[in-house]
Amino acid sequence: MDRIPVLRMGSLLLITIQVDMHDKLALQLQDDVTERISEWGATGVLIDISSLEIVDSFIGRMLANIAAMSRVLGADTVVVGMQPAVAITLVELGMSLPGVRTALSVEAGMELLYGAATRADDAST
Amino acid sequence: MRVLNREVMPLKTSSDVVMARQKVRLWAVDLKFSLVDQTKLVTAASELARNALDHGKGGSMTIESLSNGSKSGLRLFFEDQGPGIPDIEQALKDGFTTGSGMGLGLGGSKRLVNEFSIESEVGKGTRISVIRWK
Numbered sequence: 001m002d003r004i005p006v007l008r009m010g011s012l013l014l015i016t017i018q019v020d021m022h023d024k025l026a027l028q029l030q031d032d033v034t035e036r037i038s039e040w041g042a043t044g045v046l047i048d049i050s051s052l053e054i055v056d057s058f059i060g061r062m063l064a065n066i067a068a069m070s071r072v073l074g075a076d077t078v079v080v081g082m083q084p085a086v087a088i089t090l091v092e093l094g095m096s097l098p099g100v101r102t103a104l105s106v107e108a109g110m111e112l113l114y115g116a117a118t119r120a121d122d123a124s125t
Numbered sequence: 126m127r128v129l130n131r132e133v134m135p136l137k138t139s140s141d142v143v144m145a146r147q148k149v150r151l152w153a154v155d156l157k158f159s160l161v162d163q164t165k166l167v168t169a170a171s172e173l174a175r176n177a178l179d180h181g182k183g184g185s186m187t188i189e190s191l192s193n194g195s196k197s198g199l200r201l202f203f204e205d206q207g208p209g210i211p212d213i214e215q216a217l218k219d220g221f222t223t224g225s226g227m228g229l230g231l232g233g234s235k236r237l238v239n240e241f242s243i244e245s246e247v248g249k250g251t252r253i254s255v256i257r258w259k
Contacts, residue, residue: 022143088165093236
C-alpha cells in the first residue's frame with residue numbers, strides 16, 4: 001500500500017507530502033505519525049506541505065488532527081511551506097487551521113521546534 | 126452562453142476524487158486561469174466530489190468550458206443518486222455536517238466560485254452546478 005514516509009531526525013519527525021493524497025492515504029499518515037511518536041519518543045513533528053497544490057477541508061482536518069494528537073502525546077507540530085494561493089483558498093473556504101502552528105520554511109519550522117525543546121529542557125532542570 | 130467542450134468522469138472511489146482534482150486543474154490551466162483562481166476551483170471541486178462520494182454514494186462529475194461573449198469560464202456538475210438533501214439552506218451553513226467532515230464542504234465551496242446552484246430531491250439524488258469565470 002502507498003504510504004507517506006515519516007523520517008526521524010534526532011527527536012523530530014520529518015514528513016514531506018509530495019503527492020496528491022487520496023483520503024485513505026491521509027488517514028494512514030495520521031495513524032503512522034502517532035505510532036512513530038510513541039515508538040521513537042519524538043518531541044516534535046515537522047510537516048512540509050510546499051508541494052501541495054491544494055488543501056481542502058479533509059486535508060486541513062488531517063493536519064489539525066495530527067497537531068492535536070501529537071500534543072496529547074507530548075510532541076509539538078509545525079506545518080511549513082504552505083503556498084500563498086493555498087493559504088488564500090483555505091481561509092476563504094472557512095478554515096484558518098486553529099491550533100496548528102505554521103512557519104514559512106523548513107528552517108523556520110525547525111527553529112520553532114528546537115526552541116520549544118530547549119525551553120522544555122530549561123524548565124525541567 | 127456557449128459550451129465549448131464537455132467531459133464526464135465517474136466518482137466512485139477516493140482515487141476518482143484525486144482524478145477529478147487533476148482534471149479540473151488541467152482545464153483551468155488551459156483556460157489560463159490565475160494560480161489563485163485555479164486553486165479555488167480545484168479546492169471547490171475536491172469538496173463537491175468528496176460530497177458526492179461520501180454522502181451521495183458515488184456519482185459523476187461533468188466539466189464544461191464556457192464562453193459568454195468575451196468571458197470564458199469553467200462549469201462543473203456533480204451528480205449523485207444518493208439520499209438527497211432535505212434542508213438545503215441548513216446544509217449550506219458552515220459547521221453543518223452529517224458525516225465526519227468539518228461541515229465546510231457546501232458553504233465553503235460556494236464561496237470559492239462565482240455561481241452556485243443546487244437541486245436535490247429526497248430519495249432521488251443531488252445535482253450541484255458551479256461556475257467560475259476567468
